[in-house]
Amino acid sequence: MKILVAASLLSCALAGCTTAERVQSHATLATSWKHVTLYQSNEQFAYATSAGAADELNELAASVALDFKRLTATEPATLIMIARDVEDPPFLDDFQAEFTWLVNESAAVFGQAVDAKSEFNTVVQQMTSQGVDPAIGAGIRPFIIRTSALSESAEGEQGAESSAPTGSPYAAILPTTDYLDAAIEAMMAASMKRERVTWAQRLLLAPMMPSMKSKMRRTMLGVCRATLFSSHAKAQGWTDEESRKHVDAYVEQLGLGK
Numbered sequence: 001m002k003i004l005v006a007a008s009l010l011s012c013a014l015a016g017c018t019t020a021e022r023v024q025s026h027a028t029l030a031t032s033w034k035h036v037t038l039y040q041s042n043e044q045f046a047y048a049t050s051a052g053a054a055d056e057l058n059e060l061a062a063s064v065a066l067d068f069k070r071l072t073a074t075e076p077a078t079l080i081m082i083a084r085d086v087e088d089p090p091f092l093d094d095f096q097a098e099f100t101w102l103v104n105e106s107a108a109v110f111g112q113a114v115d116a117k118s119e120f121n122t123v124v125q126q127m128t129s130q131g132v133d134p135a136i137g138a139g140i141r142p143f144i145i146r147t148s149a150l151s152e153s154a155e156g157e158q159g160a161e162s163s164a165p166t167g168s169p170y171a172a173i174l175p176t177t178d179y180l181d182a183a184i185e186a187m188m189a190a191s192m193k194r195e196r197v198t199w200a201q202r203l204l205l206a207p208m209m210p211s212m213k214s215k216m217r218r219t220m221l222g223v224c225r226a227t228l229f230s231s232h233a234k235a236q237g238w239t240d241e242e243s244r245k246h247v248d249a250y251v252e253q254l255g256l257g258k
Helices: 004-014 049-072 097-112 114-127 135-141 148-155 177-194 201-236 240-254
Strands: 036-041 044-048 079-084 141-145 170-175
Touching: 036 049, 044 049, 044 170, 049 170, 049 201, 049 240, 079 201, 097 114, 097 135, 097 141, 097 201, 114 135, 135 177, 141 148, 141 201, 170 177, 170 201, 177 201, 201 240
Parallel strands: 044 079, 079 170
Antiparallel strands: 036 044, 141 170
8 A cells, every 4th residue: 555655646746746725715814815825735734826836835844844843852833835936926016015024024933133124235235246136036035924914914905804723823935946946047147147157168067057056956945944943943932042952953954054
């Protein structure tokens, strides 16, 4: 039986099929938020513009939840995932308004003091100096926000009256791998242009490009995993010292501290 199940899952993966199903109604979650729709994979929920994006984030959430339980011997919190996919519009019409909202919300979750406007200006300056669209640079960053902030930000929109489900204190806004790949392509293209790399030099670099892109993607996905792990730790009500101990251990395991 296990062999049959494994074969079925492998066949599904090779065919590119998904298991996420669109949620038609939910007791406490809106079936849509902004431009994304609510999907469910097993017991995990995700807002996304496609079932594939929802599946990807739900699988990531389940994987990190297992890591958290294994490393801390503690039940993880239930997180609501929100996908930022490659062709999706921004969640708010104004890039600065969206970024500062997410920065402030994330800071509130982790009890940090931030200057969102200054952080926005820094991102814009860094990305612009590198020849990259600041929105792309900001989009690769994972954010943890209160689930209640979803209804607050959608005031006056359909489903805005819905509240956060019991046991789901936080929502995670994460880029999909397609978004990360597109961002990496844009950043590397900008770097080539900025450094005035000739076509002859690009041909010499070509064999190394796949491994460079793969390393960048792994690092970015590692940051997403660490962010999800941090939200699980925060939800436990541990002291800052205890949370930091577990998060630091996970970051080291991911190889992000090297």
